[in-house]
Structure formats: structure tokens, C-alpha cells
Amino acid sequence: MARDRVTINDVARAANVSAMSVSRVLNGRPGVGKQTRKRIEEAVEELGFRPSALAVGFRQGRLLGSVGMIIPRADPPLFSSLAAEIDERIASAGLTTVMASSGRNAERERSLARGFLAMGFEGLLLFSEDDDHAYLQPELDRGKSIVFLGSPPRNVRAPSVLVDNRAGAVDALGLLARRGHRRIAVVGSEATYQASERVAGAREAMGDLAPAEVQVVTTEITTEGGYRAGRSLLDAPGAPTGILCTNYLLTVGTLRAIRDSGRHVEVVSFDDFDTADLLTPPVSAISQDPHAIAEQASQLLLQGLDAGDRDAQVTTVTIHPRLLARGA
């Protein structure tokens, strides 16, 4: 029973009124008698009627109350905590954040971004790993509010909240050098914008660190990749005594490699994580403050939503990550 969608007309018929009265009741609008209202409410309940958000959205030309957020993956702690923080702020502005993950696939990222906007979401938070965003020009022209997170918009003008990845990497190497390490390694990756910025930062800093030697190993962004990179560093002669890992997963893998090697190696992790202070020895970290990023991002997004048509100047916020020196 009730296999077919129950429409507003079914309710109207059951309550012996017009669809308009039902609509008014549904939306809590005045202009319906107490009796009638009651009959309608009963009919709604009876039939299990749910207004089709699709029809409403279609009618209004947009889906009110929702913004989209696209992240590369749901599981890295940074993305998930950022997502949670942003979600909270958007929620307290009375909106719903709808998320999807691109699975680190640019094609999927694009179709999600377009899809969300086509579904009538008026705002989009885009944690992009794509290197061209020109395809979003039409939706920007149409006044959609798009905020880039973590990596800058390419070939398109839009507000963004960025992190100074290079500076973070420089700080991290500085700490290792200050702590007396002379053989330093960087376990990194070129797979994403963030990762390669960090590696680039490390490369830039190398010159200033003499007499310390810095070697860079790149690998895929997985714990396994980190483990292999760590093993290869530690098994070779002249193994490093200090390592910067440019990503959480690489940190975990490298830490396992260090444990298995039995050596004492100091690690700095780009991206802090819950248990960094609990490890022995504690792991120092470059922390991208999720609060700060979430705060800026949600503010920019909400501003963009309000802005309506006037195209405000495009804001870029760059956050300098903090070095959390632990141990020693």
C-alpha cells in the first residue's frame, strides 16, 4: 500500500480542501481556519505525506538551506575534523552541510561539484585536488558562493582559505636542525598540491640548514607508502636521525618503520593528530588549526551567500600553520 508517492493533491482530496490550503498548512502560513487546519493535519498524518523536496526546490529554483562540501576522502583526520568543525558552524547558521568525497579523483570531484550546484545548493566548500577549476565559471557567474579550501582556485576567481604549507615545512625542518639533527629526511609525496607544496618548502629550506644534510623521499600517500619510505631510509647507511613526514598517513607508516628498526629517530608530522603527544617519544607537529580554518571558511561561504549579485572582491585568507614542538 502507499506504493505510489502521496502528493499534496491526495491530501487535499482526503481533507476536502484545495491543494493551496494544504500548502499553507505545510508551510505554517496564516489564512487557514482552525477546523480546516486540523482536518489537513490529520490527512497528512494518515497518508504519511511528505512534501517532495524536489518539487519544492524545483518550484523555488533552488534548494534552500543547504550547502555542499567536497572533500578528497572522509577518513584522514584532518579532513574529518575540518568537516566536523565546518558542519557545526554552518549548522549554527541554520543551514545543513551536505558532504561528498571525491575519492581523490578529479573527474569525480568535478561531477560532484557541478552536481551539487545543479541540485540547487547555493554554496559549495571545495577541498579540491584538481588543478583546473575553469569549469566552475558558469556557476560563479550565476552567483553561487564557492569557497576553496586548502588549495587555491585555478583559472577562476573565488575566495579561498589556504595554509602556508611551505612555511610549515620550513618550520619543521628548522626544529629538527635546532635540535641538533645533522642527517634529516623528508618523507613526502608529489601526489597532491598540499603534499608537493610541503616538499617544495622543505627543498627551499635545505640550503639554510647546512651543515645538516636533508634528503627527500617521495612515495604514495598511504601508511604503506610511509612505511616503505621509512624502511628504505633507515636501512641505508647514514640513516637520518630526524624525519619530517608531510602527511598524517606517511607519519603513521614512518613511525611503524622506525619502531621496527629499533632506532631512535625524532619525527615531526605535518598535520597534528590526537595521539601525537602520547607517543614515546612525543611527535612534534605542524598543526593546521581546524578551528581557524573552519571559522574563516564558513564565514566566507556565508558572506558569499548573502552577497547575492554584487560580486565582492575575492578574499584569500592564508593561515600560517603552528609548530607544536613536543618532547625534549
Add this chain to the structure above:
Amino acid sequence: MARDRVTINDVARAANVSAMSVSRVLNGRPGVGKQTRKRIEEAVEELGFRPSALAVGFRQGRLLGSVGMIIPRADPPLFSSLAAEIDERIASAGLTTVMASSGRNAERERSLARGFLAMGFEGLLLFSEDDDHAYLQPELDRGKSIVFLGSPPRNVRAPSVLVDNRAGAVDALGLLARRGHRRIAVVGSEATYQASERVAGAREAMGDLAPAEVQVVTTEITTEGGYRAGRSLLDAPGAPTGILCTNYLLTVGTLRAIRDSGRHVEVVSFDDFDTADLLTPPVSAISQDPHAIAEQASQLLLQGLDAGDRDAQVTTVTIHPRLLARGA
């Protein structure tokens, strides 16, 4: 320019054809001449036309290709890894997973669940913390595929993938007892179904553990709550030597309390986490295998989507969590 939504009619006009031909081209359907097709494609490009997913969905009565997933929060590692695993599987079935988090608020959870279904998603994965799901009856009657994760459907029949939380807690206490601990504590919470099941399991097991003494402390599910609970246990006389933490956040907080107290305490964590094996001493864990859960959940969901109208029997899959004994 292009402030207003570009519609299929604008494209049709620009290309000097009817809307139907544009529609055919858009959907890759045959029956359009090469020349015409080309003109239309150019006009689409020119105008930056994007078909309104809202209009299409409305027309078809549903939003094809998407399923919804609701999680309590995006940041706990278990939810985020589960979300990522499920997303992957749904994606390889050619569908998109759209996520939202309830912020641990039952009201929000309901409106999201209804909202997703009202938006025309045909499937919903619900990681619920609500204790009544009768409100979903109408959508189930209408043939929506809803799969419950982690906690059972209440007052409604729907497939679910559950974890035997009690058994996990029993296993964990068993490990501590086997390892010779005679003063054991449980840091838990009654705030959610999962948490209270675990505490209940621990209470059940207490009798069988004599001569060990087991005390239970409940607190809020945050690292701070775990820290406070840990401190209160460790500062009191007869402090426990083994602690079961029934939730990741509680584990982190308790571990900090242990570190600060300078004591040696063995911890078992309900829910494994990346760095559990890297801590000193290593932290044993009760692991809810995200792969297994994701596998079952996505399968049930996809089955439900295919099922159409025939209401198959309602499947409940219960997964027995694994004890990962570490150290010692």
C-alpha cells in the same frame, strides 16, 4: 551577464532548434543530425548551460544515482573510516554517496533522514543515535532502501548491520583479567546506544571475573571526559591497573590521564585506531572491522535498491568485533 539561470529553452533558441533536440543531445540519445548536434553543443558551451538537477529529478520523480548517509559526527575515526569505506563501495556500484552529520542531535538526524529521502535519494545509510524510527515508516512503505548501521531500528522493520558491543566488552575485560589484572576499571558512557551496550556488556562480565574487581565510571564522550574519568580513577586509592575505554575519545583522554599520573596501566580500547600499536605500551583494541561492516552495509543497501517493491525479508547482520591483543 548570465545572472539568470540558463534553461534548456535558452539553448534551444540559441541553436534554432526545439528543447527536445537539446534534451536528446544532453542525454546522448539518438535521433539528432550531426549538424544539429554540433550547433546545440556549441550553444550549450557558449551559454554555460547546466541542466537543473532539480528539474530533472522532479520530472523523474527521483534523484538517480545518489544514496544518503547520515553519521553522528564526521570526526571520530570509526565513523570517518566507515564513511570512506562505504563511499568507495557505493562509488564502484556507480552511485554517489551524499553524507551529512547529525551532530549527535536526534531532531537533526530526523530532519536529515526525511530530507534526504524527500530529495529523492532512494537509499539511506543511517548511523542513528535516535531511539525511535517509526517516523520513517512512510518512506519504507514507499520502497526506500534504508539500512541501519551500528544501532538497531526501533519501532520499524529495516535491514541493519550491527556490532556485538556487549561481546566485545566481555572479550576486552577477559583479556585484562587473563593478563593478571585484579583491579580493573571501565571508562564508559551512557550517552549513546553503542556506548551503553558496551558498558552493559562490561557489567554482565563482571561476575565471571572474580576475584578481579571491576568498577565502572561513566562520563561524556569527549577526550576531556575521558581525561577526567581517568584522573579520578588514578588519583583514588586502589587505582586500577587495567582499564577498558569504551570509545576512542575516551581512550585518548584516559591515556593522557595515565601519562600525567606516571603510573603503568594497561589499556584496552573499544575501537581500534591507527596509532594503537605505536604507543608505549601498545594499546590492545576491540576492532569493528570497517571493511566488513562497509561490505555488508553497502550490499544490503544495493539489494534494497534493486528490490523495487517486493519486500524481502529484513536482514540483520551482526558482526562480532575482533580483539586485537597487543603488547605483553
Add this chain to the structure above:
DNA sequence: CTGTTAGCGCTTTCAG
């Protein structure tokens, strides 16, 4: 307080 009309953007159906 209540109802009628019209149309949002798209696609199905049926004619040419």
C-alpha cells in the same frame, strides 16, 4: 478564510 490559474525546467509521448 479558501480556491483557481499558471508555470517553474525538463522529458515522455506522439506526430510529423
Add this chain to the structure above:
DNA sequence: CTGAAAGCGCTAACAG
């Protein structure tokens, strides 16, 4: 190969 008509469910705008 192409187009005209009709309608999906809902709500503004306008009667009554």
C-alpha cells in the same frame, strides 16, 4: 531526424 503538447508536485499571485 525533428517538434508540439502535456504534465511531474508544488506554490506565487490573484480572485472570491
